[in-house]
Amino acid sequence: MxxxxxxxxxxxxxxxxxxxxxxxxxxxxxxxxxxxxxxxxxxRAPAQFRVTSANTGSLTHTNGSAVVRVGDTTAVCGVRAEILPTDDIASWSVSHTSSRTTNKRQKLANSDSEEQQEEEDPNDKSHIQDLNLLVPNLSLSTGCAPGFIPGAPPSALAQSLSHQILNLLHSTRLVRAEDLRVWYQPPSLGGESLERHNAEEQMDVDDEGTGKEDDGEKAEVKAFWVLYIDVMIVSLAGNPFDAAWAAVLAALRDTKLPKASWDVDNEIVVCSDKVSEARKLALRGLPVAxxxxxxxxxxxxxxxxxxxxxxxxxxxxxxxxxxxxxxxxxxxxxxxxxxxxxxxxxxxxxxxxxxxxxxxxxxxxxxxxxxxxxxxxxxxxxxxxxxxxxxxxxxx
Structure with missing residues (x-):
């Protein structure tokens, strides 16, 4: 043979x-x-990107979520919103949170000019950075690749990518601080306003404005929303940053925050459970990496x-x-x-x-x-x- x-x-x-x-x-x-x-x-051609797909609302226990796949690299992002009362912020003073009257806040809410909004909100960037209102965290310990064992401590690459996402969120000013503030309008207890206060028991001002600008009282920030942005790379086949950032973008576009108001009697922030009253974030542009x-x-x-x-x-x-x-x-x-x-x-x-x-x-x-x-x-x-x-x- x-x-x-x-x-x-x-x-x-x-x-x-x-x-x-x-x-x-x-x-x-x-x-x-x-x-x-x-x-x-x-x-692929040298200038050609891999096939990209995205899906939002995949996670049910988050305020916003997205799954983005770039080729064989897949990133899952979930955004969780939690209340941070100003009383829990060290050295917080109401005097420098009441930087705008209600008239200015209403003008800002109704303004269609993005440049005018940024000009009228000088504390926008400082509040987000100084108070750490955006907290991204990226994890590679998911078995996404042979070099990343599930349950392992954060790798240098994961920490670097988390830092890149945080820097990009700050430099692009993608999220507006106004969307993260919970306002309260103290009532003006004089004459006609006193009767209106007694009838309503409580007067709040949310981010959309309620048309109570005539009193001239300064609005107070009682709390902030803190957004925890968790990204998990479930499949890694190169270029994780583009997929992770695209997932963050899609998840923030999908994020809805409940209507929050200040309860004067109990001195707490109360959130409405009505889905119809929840509002989306008004993001600045669409920066793509x-x-x-x-x-x-x-x-x-x-x-x-x-x-x-x-x-x-x-x-x-x-x-x-x-x-x-x-x-x-x-x-x-x-x-x-x-x-x-x-x-x-x-x-x-x-x-x-x-x-x-x-x-x-x-x-x-x-x-x-x-x-x-x-x-x-x-x-x-x-x-x-x-x-x-x-x-x-x-x-x-």
Whole structure:
């Protein structure tokens, strides 16, 4: 019986594990004679993002929730709202919470201009940051990947992602402090107002205003809503930040806060159990994060860039361009395989206001490949990504 000769070839999956850099390079730089476009090992174009989907209202015991899937990376976010009375805040003084009269509050509530709202609320940012009204926490200890064991303590990556989300929430001023305040309007006990007070027993002013501005009394902040934003990565296949931030965005858009008022007799905050009286958060814009990785054709480019003078490096790049040889690729939304081969990374957060693209935040680290022209192209790709994410979230 004739024996079969052993195969001397390796399947693509084995070659990808043994020579990951050469495997990805072979896909991105096909032979010129083949006339094939540059394509990644996962079948995507360099500027193409993974298929993204979102679903809101998935968790029943939260004020807002969302599940976002970007490729095989899945993030679940739940927002829980809890009351923080001002009496429990150290060194809290009513004098600096009554910075606006009821007339100003009503004008702010009825204003359609976002710039006017921000100008009339100087304590907006300080209240959220100083009082820690937004508390994000991201967990990777869910068995989402082989390196993250369920029940393990928070990893360095999880803590870093939590800090990134917190910084982005503060820098974008996504949540308005006005939505988190619980106001009380002290009654004016004079003449006609006294009779009205006795008839109603109690007078409250919620965030929507009740038309009781004529008394001229200063409104008091009796409590704040604290939003605990818990994110769990249940499946990790690269680029967890984009998925986590998209889940936070979707969950905050889904968040509803009960109508809260101050009970003078019992000196507590009372929340209405009527769903119809609950209100959504009035978020500022829609900042969308897009992450990128830079893949170098030269596997040693990371340390070579330090040794080779800049002029020599530029000469090699120009020579390769003349010969039609591409030395580096900017890969949008890198997966786990590409993240391990990317020597430089960048994250761009953009928003669109009145049809114009606004760069909210831009970070890059790990190299010198992304110059001004490359960053301009990255911003254009991020602007197109913003349109995709906006369309997905509006369908939730």
């Amino acid at each position: 004739a024996s079969t000769a052993p195969s001397l070839t390796l399947p693509p999956s084995q070659f990808a594990r043994l020579q990951p850099h050469a495997y990805l390079l072979a896909h991105l730089s096909p032979p010129a004679s083949s006339n094939q476009p540059s394509i990644r090992a996962n079948g 897009s992450s990128f990785g830079v893949f170098e054709a030269d596997a040693a480019a990371g340390w070579r860039a330090v040794i080779v003078p800049d002029a020599e490096e530029e000469r090699l790049i120009e020579e390769g361009a003349r010969k039609g040889i591409q030395r580096r690729w900017v890969l949008a939304d890198p997966d786990g395989y590409e993240e391990g081969l990317s020597q430089e990374r960048a994250c761009v957060v953009v928003d669109k206001k009145q049809g114009k693209t606004v760069i909210v935040k831009m970070e890059k680290n790990g190299g010198w490949a992304l110059d001004g022209q490359a960053l301009k192209e990255v911003v254009e790709i991020s602007a197109r990504r913003w349109e995709e994410v906006k369309s997905i979230l509006e369908q939730c």
